[in-house]
Amino acid sequence: MKVEDFKVTPRTTPKNVALTRESTLRAALEIIDEDGVEGLSMRRLGRALGRDPMSLYRHATTKAELLDGVAETVLAELTVDTASGDWEAQLRTVARQFRGLALAHPNVIPLLVTRPLSTPLAMRPLGTLRPLEAILELLIRAGFSEVDALHVYRSFFGFIQGHVLNELQEIVENPEETDDLLRLGLHRLPLREFPRLRALASVLAAYDGAAELERGMDTLFTGLHAQLHPTSPSPA
């Protein structure tokens, strides 16, 4: 009893399992993780699923929607404990989660930061709005006014987005090279024009994303505390 015996249908392979939105998105995510957003085409996704590319339009009316779906599934991994009385600790946790997602799926980040630019807030996939709602809930329960809660959310979200973009830009060009200047390829920069940058080679090479995130949050929360406080300031 060989696999071929079941080839009732023409050229496609797995076929036994039904095609769901979830499995489609999972496969799409895999392709993006491997080859980036550019690498994902409907034809290739169809091939990966052993289905005709056109079948995909059963579960996503358009490719853009499919990309939104991928962004959504990734973002949905965030969990916010709205019951926590310590809003700062909770936000710190979310930030670390977010960084984790970014490192696990770096190729999805362009999607995450870019898609909302062309989609009004209310038309975004609900899954992407859920963390927003949860954080608002958390902050308001912690005693912030609505306006301040939104302000904190924006500062926080802008911060982690910025941090992740920063961190993902730190790409080492020649990992095997021992000299920092060469490893980062900085020797290519004209010495006259970029003395500071070149001098920072070793500091750049020693970049520690996790530490930088913590430090940035220290900065952020110091600033936030100095500026506004919830009515019930301390953890429950």
Add this chain to the structure above:
Amino acid sequence: MKVEDFKVTPRTTPKNVALTRESTLRAALEIIDEDGVEGLSMRRLGRALGRDPMSLYRHATTKAELLDGVAETVLAELTVDTASGDWEAQLRTVARQFRGLALAHPNVIPLLVTRPLSTPLAMRPLGTLRPLEAILELLIRAGFSEVDALHVYRSFFGFIQGHVLNELQEIVENPEETDDLLRLGLHRLPLREFPRLRALASVLAAYDGAAELERGMDTLFTGLHAQLHPTSPSPA
């Protein structure tokens, strides 16, 4: 004497002016401003310039490089006064400039935040590194150590990037609608799941990007001052 009389060359139109890298990038920027990055194709750009699409490869070896060029020209509009003794004031100026660029060319922002993710620092267009070098120079002259200067730069740059992404996401769906909830389309959100978000309709509608940027910078600089200081702390 009609225009047609000059049609020595086949189908293309302007032709008299030579095709330079600069004019090419300017035309590309115009198309992106109008129709977004998706709207830019080599064929369309060629049409806009009255040249064969293939001519473009004389000034950019690939489309990706052309996009980098567009990002570069936009970013090159930033000016940093490295001689200023008041580093905070100078950074605030840069931030406002950056926001200005973002509002003037919103469709370029995806390029700005996305392209560096696939390009090691040392291989980026020099124009995009110049602001970085200048800010490092500014900070070091102000008395920061190299490490701290880099840290400040990263916090700052992450912040403005995050802010701009936040601000550009605030798209109003039905500008003519008077009720905030309807104008933002928030009525589409399930009431049970998104009570906080829906309640914030009027606050969201009153978003003021410039004010938010200033507020965010207050937060940021408060935090930075509390955390580290240059050896020569006050403006010259």
Add this chain to the structure above:
DNA sequence: ACAGTAGACCTACGGTGTAGATGTCATTGA
């Protein structure tokens, strides 16, 4: 038993980026 329908498939259209060959000058070197 039959109509309706949901899901998958196929074909085809107008687009894309760009490799490679060809044409057309202007400048140079002998």
Add this chain to the structure above:
DNA sequence: TCAATGACATCTACACCGTAGGTCTACTGT
């Protein structure tokens, strides 16, 4: 002066893209 050299523009062609529209099949509810 003429030939050669290069720079630049053009054309053709290839493999790929997203997706509109039609068709086939198999199951569902009546």
